[in-house]
Amino acid sequence: MLTFKLKKHLLALGIAASAIFTACSSSHKMADNGASRKSKSPKFIDDITLSGNSNSVTLRSHDKKDAAYDPSITNTLQVKYADLMQVVPNAITNFSLYSFIDEWYGTPYHLGGTDKSGIDCSAFVQRLYERVFNVNLVRTAFEQFNNCRLVWDSGQLKEGDLVFFKIHGRRISHVGIYLLNNFFVHASVSQGVMISSLNDKYWQRYYAGAGQIPRG
DSSP: OOOHHHHHHHHHHHHHHHHHHHHHHHHHHHHHHHHHHHHTSOOEEEEEEEOTTSSOEEEEEEOTTOTTSOGGGGOHHHHHHHHHHTSOGGGOOOHHHHHHHHHHTTOOBOTTOEETTEEOHHHHHHHHHHHHSOOOOOSSHHHHHTTSEEEOOGGGOOTTOEEEEOOSTTSOOEEEEEOSTTEEEEEETTTEEEEEETTSHHHHHHEEEEEEOOOO
């Protein structure tokens, strides 16, 4: 039989072991909770380093708040229009162009109109080219079509090229400005200044070609 002192000693050891086990369990739970919280914060890989001939890879990542993270990615215009045109934010580089579009976006359509109370498609193109590219264009879509170098292959389109449509008969009756990823900006009759896709069946049906304007 165990003596009273030995029982007391063993009981003390049991309580200590239990306390240590409980503390470890709590510690793991806290670590797991911390990891869960951290996992919700997006990371961005900046560096990938291969160590000699080994298979080891070193990754260096940063939170969005990190000063090393490129602040231009978070630019409002980049995020807004990249999402709209389904491209990465860094694809948006002409801030003068997108600032102008943002300023005029939603302006109602008005045949013959030239200001923010109402504007038509060719006047919008004319105003944009004057402000963004410092180029004076002729007034109507038909005249603009006849004063540019035609581009028939849509795969060769570049930002700033004009895109033309024959919506009413065989004559050029609508014009817009090509942006990226088959998207273009224009003053539409139904929704005013907006961005549309050349892939839409409606615009495919009436598409009449594109043209490039010399910009110095």
